[in-house]
Amino acid sequence: MLGLSSIAVPWATLALSVVLYILVPVLISQLWRKALLRHGDRGRLVMVLKRLHPISLSALLITLVLLFAFQGEQILRQPLVIALLAVPIGIQVYFNAGLAYWMNRQFNVAHCVAGPSALIGASNFFELAVATAISLFGFESGAALATVVGVLIEVPVMLSVVKIVNRSQAWYAQRTTTVIKARLP
Amino acid sequence: MAAESRIGPFERYLTLWMFGCIGTGIALGRYWPEVFQAIGQLKLAEVNLPVAVLIWLMIVPMLLKVDFGALHEVKQHARGIGVTLFINWAVKPFSMALLGWIFVRHLFASWLPQDQVDSYIAGLILLAAAPCTAMVFVWSNLCDGEPHFTLSQVHSMTRLCCLPSRPLSACCSASPVSRCPGPL
Numbered sequence: 001m002l003g004l005s006s007i008a009v010p011w012a013t014l015a016l017s018v019v020l021y022i023l024v025p026v027l028i029s030q031l032w033r034k035a036l037l038r039h040g041d042r043g044r045l046v047m048v049l050k051r052l053h054p055i056s057l058s059a060l061l062i063t064l065v066l067l068f069a070f071q072g073e074q075i076l077r078q079p080l081v082i083a084l085l086a087v088p089i090g091i092q093v094y095f096n097a098g099l100a101y102w103m104n105r106q107f108n109v110a111h112c113v114a115g116p117s118a119l120i121g122a123s124n125f126f127e128l129a130v131a132t133a134i135s136l137f138g139f140e141s142g143a144a145l146a147t148v149v150g151v152l153i154e155v156p157v158m159l160s161v162v163k164i165v166n167r168s169q170a171w172y173a174q175r176t177t178t179v180i181k182a183r184l185p
Numbered sequence: 186m187a188a189e190s191r192i193g194p195f196e197r198y199l200t201l202w203m204f205g206c207i208g209t210g211i212a213l214g215r216y217w218p219e220v221f222q223a224i225g226q227l228k229l230a231e232v233n234l235p236v237a238v239l240i241w242l243m244i245v246p247m248l249l250k251v252d253f254g255a256l257h258e259v260k261q262h263a264r265g266i267g268v269t270l271f272i273n274w275a276v277k278p279f280s281m282a283l284l285g286w287i288f289v290r291h292l293f294a295s296w297l298p299q300d301q302v303d304s305y306i307a308g309l310i311l312l313a314a315a316p317c318t319a320m321v322f323v324w325s326n327l328c329d330g331e332p333h334f335t336l337s338q339v340h341s342m343t344r345l346c347c348l349p350s351r352p353l354s355a356c357c358s359a360s361p362v363s364r365c366p367g368p369l
Contacts, residue, residue: 012230020237021244021319022340028241029248036249045249060240060323064206066236070225072214082294085305088284092313095280100272104265113265116321116330120338121272123324125315131231132315133308144300144315146308153251156203158324163199165328 042169062154073146077143085149090157097122097161101172111172115165122161126151244322250332261336275315281313282306316342347369 035182036045068075075082085163131145137143198348213301214221227234272361285306
């Protein structure tokens with residue numbers, strides 16, 4: 001289609017992302033968790049999680065400011081192209097999240113698994129996509145711009161998917177309960 | 186349930202905050218381009234370091250809930266794993282190619298620079314072919330998702346991305362039991 005088979009994977013980006021976004025935070029969190037649970041009660045862990053909640057939401061909003069600030073000029077230079085490219089990406093996210101959510105419901109998967117499953121199905125590894133597009137087509141290419149639109153809409157669109165997943169819990173549970181009832185003698 | 190009880194002013198007006206941040210971001214990038222270009226340049230292999238620190242702050246709460254001793258229990262979510270893998274590798278890149286073809290090549294073609302159409306579609310497909318990001322930890326936490334399931338899936342996506350030929354053995358051994366843990 002695009003010669004996708006011959007695409008050079010940006011290994012540096014991939015490796016650094018795995019170390020930076022998975023290995024290091026997992027290690028820190030696990031050491032911290034161990035320290036909090038040292039005395040055997042979960043009270044301290046619950047308290048830390050409660051305190052971290054607003055911090056992590058603020059970090060999300062600051063990330064959003066930064067992502068748009070980095071692209072501010074680009075957005076003002078060609079707002080129409082960016083808006084138009086956001087349409088297929090948006091539909092793509094809702095379609096894949098919806099399909100994954102619905103399939104999990106059909107297979108009677110627990111809601112706490114169906115939610116992340118739908119979100120993983122919809123989310124894009126934008127750092128990797130941006131790096132690949134730049135290395136293949138160049139910084140000023142249309143491909144790089146399309147991946148940047150993916151970066152811009154990731155946070156707002158995924159937050160709306162989270163909202164839909166939370167609100168549809170009752171609808172999701174309807175099927176699970178009917179199936180359980182049907183299985184009972 | 187758990188998600189309802191901790192809704193504060195933050196979550197209630199999240200949409201409002203979000204659009205505020207988008208507007209602020211565009212304005213800051215417009216009026217202090219040097220400052221934000223400089224912050225934007227603080228990156229290693231296309232990974233922006235300030236954003237990476239913010240992502241840490243976002244994902245640590247979910248990772249704190251992960252009990253490595255219980256990680257093997259994700260096997261009981263085999264069907265959920267199967268659906269996730271199917272969507273990511275068998276649906277996502279192809280649905281994006283189709284949507285790119287419909288919208289970029291046909292519906293919106295007259296408003297887009299003609300010489301860039303192929304490039305836009307290539308970018309869209311690259312975006313869809315790249316599996317989920319660490320941000321999924323944040324999304325999962327916000328919808329009370331099972332943290333072990335999310336971690337194992339993000340891990341397997343990254344691994345599958347490196348070794349596309351690895352057999353998808355994870356989705357065998359289906360178990361009919363499925364349960365959600367408590368808030369921790």
